Amino acid sequence: MKCRRYQDQVVIPVFYEVDPSDIRKQKGSFETAFARYKTEADKSEKFMETVNDWKAALTKAANISGWDSLTY
DSSP states (O other): OHHHHHHOOOOOOOOSSSOHHHHHTTOTHHHHHHHHHHHHHTTOHHHHHHHHHHHHHHHHHHHOOGGGGGOO
16 A cells, blocks of 8 residues: 555455455454454554554555546
């Protein structure tokens, strides 16, 4: 997502057998995975920042739909 923002690269998210709303809202398997990461992230502030960056990037990617990926 940083490349999209700073270098105007095109991002085309592909959701294979995954509901984009699960990614956007971090539900289902994403919720489980991030819960596990949170226990590890509590030990390190830097890791917690990384996890929050991942969550934000997934939300942004899930919000790109159809031809919106070609517009800014």
